[in-house]
Amino acid sequence: MSKSLARVLALIVCLFSITSQAVAEVRIANIFADHMVLQRDKPLRIWGWADPGDQVQIEFAGQVATATADQNGAWEVTLQPLAASAEGRPLRVASGDKTIVVNDVLVGEVWHASGQSNMAMNVGAMTAELESVKVDIAAADLPALRFCRINEGESKAPQSDLSRPASWTVCTPTTVPGFSGAAFYFARRLNHELGVPIGIIDSSRGGTPIEPFIPRAAFTSHPTLQRELELGDAEDLAAIWRLKGGVQARDANWLPGRLFNSRMAPITRLAARGAIWYQGESNSGVQEDPRDYQFKMQALISGWRAALENETLPVYFAQLPGSGAGAGWPYLREQQRLAADFPNSGLVVTIDLDGPGIHPANKVDVGQRLARWALAKDYGKQIAFSGPLFDRQEIQGNDIVLHFRYAESGLMTADKEGLAQPQETPEAKLSHFEVTDKAGQWRPAHAKIEGETVVVHSPDVAAPIAVRYAYAVTPENCNLYNRDGLPAAPFCSQPQLLVYDPNLPQ
Structure with missing residues (x-):
C-alpha cells in the first residue's frame, strides 16, 4: 500500500470516528419501556447515557427536568413525586436532535416479586389443577396491571443496565397466563382494594437458592455467609456444598450475588413500594442444608433495602408449603418463621393449602395472603393479615x-x-x-x-x-x-x- 493511500484511509477513519461521536445518540436505562408503571408519591429518578457533556431534557406529566451527561456519559434527573394515574402518558427524553419516547406510562404502586419456581410458576400452569383459574383468566382484562419479567443471566459484577430493553406487559386474558401466579393474585387484590395501577417486576428464577439474590455487601452479616462469599469468589461449588449451612451450587447461577448483580443491580434506582418473595426449596431439598437460612433471609432483606436506598422497604415472604421434597423442609419452615421477626417483614403461611409436590397450584391464596400484609401494613387497611x-x-x-x-x-x-x-x-x-x-x-x-x-x-x-x-x-x-x-x-x-x-x- 502506498503512503498516500494509507494517509487517505487514515483520514477517512478519523473523519468517520469524529462523525460517529457527533451523532452519538442519547439513551435511557432499559427498565424504562412502553406500558411501564412508575411509583406514586416518591421522587422519581430517571437515568441513562449520552456523550460526556451533552445536555439531556426529560419531560413527563407536566414536569420538565434537564441534566448534563458526566465524564462517563451518565446522566440522571429526579422528578417530583406524582399522584397515581391510570392515564397512559409519554415519557420523553431528548438530546440534540434525538428524542426517545416511552409510551403509555402509568403511575401507581410498583412491587418487586422474586424467588424461585413457586414464584415463577405462572397463571397458565395453575389451570392444570385449578379449573376456576380459567375463569380468572377470562376476566383478566385489567389494563391497570402491568408485569415486567427480568430474565438476565448471572453476572460476577453488578451491572449498570439490563442487557436489553425491558418488556412491560399489559394484563389481558391473552397475556395473563404468562404472569407469575402468586404475583398476579397479589397485584389483582391490591388493584381492587386501592384502585390504582400496579406494576410488578418479576426477577424470579426457578431452581435457585437464596444466595445469588443477596447483594454482595450483605454477605458480611454472618459467618456462614462470609464463607460462602469467599468460596463463591473462588467458584468452588463443591466446597460450598460441603459447608455447614451451605448449598448445593450446581452452576454459576447459584453463586453468591450473581443474580442480584444482573437482575436487581441495574434497576435499584427505580422507586418501588416493596417486595414479595417465595423461595426456600433449593436451600432445603435432598442433600441441601437449610441451616442459617434465617440469617440469609435477613441478609437479603437488609441488602435489598441498602441497595434500593430504603431502610424500611417492606418485604413479605411465603413459607414453604405443606408438601415437601426432603428432610430439610420442616427445618427451613422454622428458619423462615424466625426470619419474620425482622422489622417491616411478614410471613405468609401456606401449610394448609392443598396440592401435591413442591409446586402446589394454589397461588390464589398465596397472592391474596401476601396482599393482606401490604394492605394492612403499607396502605392502612383494617384487615387481618397474619395467622397465629x-x-x-x-x-x-x-x-x-x-x-x-x-x-x-x-x-x-x-x-x-x-x-x-x-x-x-x-x-x-x-x-x-x-x-x-x-x-x-x-x-x-x-x-x-x-x-x-x-x-x-x-x-x-x-x-x-x-x-x-x-x-x-x-x-x-x-x-x-x-x-x-x-x-x-x-x-x-x-x-x-x-x-x-x-x-x-x-
Missing part, C-alpha cells in the same frame, strides 16, 4: 401453655378445602403437636384450645420442656387457625433443640 405466630410458652406441671401473636380474635380448629375459606370444625382435635423433655425425643401430644392459648401435654412425657407444631415434611390437616381464618405457622417453642443433620432422619 408462636410468642412464648409457660410450663405448668406436665402441661405447656402456648401464647400467640395475632390471636386476638381467638383460636379455632378449621378445615380448608381448595380455594374455599376455612370452615370451623369445633369437634375436631388439634393435630401435629409434639413435646419433648431433656432426653430430646419428641412424642405426639394432645392439644386443646383455651381462649387465645393452646394447652399441650403428652402422657409419655412427664417433664416437658418444649413443643413443636407441624414439624414434618408433608404434614396433613394442619388445623390451627385464628378466627380471622388464617392458619398458624409451624413452629418450635425452643428452636435451638432442632438439631439438623442431613444424614439423620428428622
Whole structure:
C-alpha cells in the first residue's frame, strides 16, 4: 500500500470516528419501556447515557427536568413525586436532535416479586389443577396491571443496565397466563382494594437458592455467609456444598450475588413500594442444608433495602408449603418463621393449602395472603393479615401453655378445602403437636384450645420442656387457625433443640 493511500484511509477513519461521536445518540436505562408503571408519591429518578457533556431534557406529566451527561456519559434527573394515574402518558427524553419516547406510562404502586419456581410458576400452569383459574383468566382484562419479567443471566459484577430493553406487559386474558401466579393474585387484590395501577417486576428464577439474590455487601452479616462469599469468589461449588449451612451450587447461577448483580443491580434506582418473595426449596431439598437460612433471609432483606436506598422497604415472604421434597423442609419452615421477626417483614403461611409436590397450584391464596400484609401494613387497611405466630410458652406441671401473636380474635380448629375459606370444625382435635423433655425425643401430644392459648401435654412425657407444631415434611390437616381464618405457622417453642443433620432422619 502506498503512503498516500494509507494517509487517505487514515483520514477517512478519523473523519468517520469524529462523525460517529457527533451523532452519538442519547439513551435511557432499559427498565424504562412502553406500558411501564412508575411509583406514586416518591421522587422519581430517571437515568441513562449520552456523550460526556451533552445536555439531556426529560419531560413527563407536566414536569420538565434537564441534566448534563458526566465524564462517563451518565446522566440522571429526579422528578417530583406524582399522584397515581391510570392515564397512559409519554415519557420523553431528548438530546440534540434525538428524542426517545416511552409510551403509555402509568403511575401507581410498583412491587418487586422474586424467588424461585413457586414464584415463577405462572397463571397458565395453575389451570392444570385449578379449573376456576380459567375463569380468572377470562376476566383478566385489567389494563391497570402491568408485569415486567427480568430474565438476565448471572453476572460476577453488578451491572449498570439490563442487557436489553425491558418488556412491560399489559394484563389481558391473552397475556395473563404468562404472569407469575402468586404475583398476579397479589397485584389483582391490591388493584381492587386501592384502585390504582400496579406494576410488578418479576426477577424470579426457578431452581435457585437464596444466595445469588443477596447483594454482595450483605454477605458480611454472618459467618456462614462470609464463607460462602469467599468460596463463591473462588467458584468452588463443591466446597460450598460441603459447608455447614451451605448449598448445593450446581452452576454459576447459584453463586453468591450473581443474580442480584444482573437482575436487581441495574434497576435499584427505580422507586418501588416493596417486595414479595417465595423461595426456600433449593436451600432445603435432598442433600441441601437449610441451616442459617434465617440469617440469609435477613441478609437479603437488609441488602435489598441498602441497595434500593430504603431502610424500611417492606418485604413479605411465603413459607414453604405443606408438601415437601426432603428432610430439610420442616427445618427451613422454622428458619423462615424466625426470619419474620425482622422489622417491616411478614410471613405468609401456606401449610394448609392443598396440592401435591413442591409446586402446589394454589397461588390464589398465596397472592391474596401476601396482599393482606401490604394492605394492612403499607396502605392502612383494617384487615387481618397474619395467622397465629408462636410468642412464648409457660410450663405448668406436665402441661405447656402456648401464647400467640395475632390471636386476638381467638383460636379455632378449621378445615380448608381448595380455594374455599376455612370452615370451623369445633369437634375436631388439634393435630401435629409434639413435646419433648431433656432426653430430646419428641412424642405426639394432645392439644386443646383455651381462649387465645393452646394447652399441650403428652402422657409419655412427664417433664416437658418444649413443643413443636407441624414439624414434618408433608404434614396433613394442619388445623390451627385464628378466627380471622388464617392458619398458624409451624413452629418450635425452643428452636435451638432442632438439631439438623442431613444424614439423620428428622
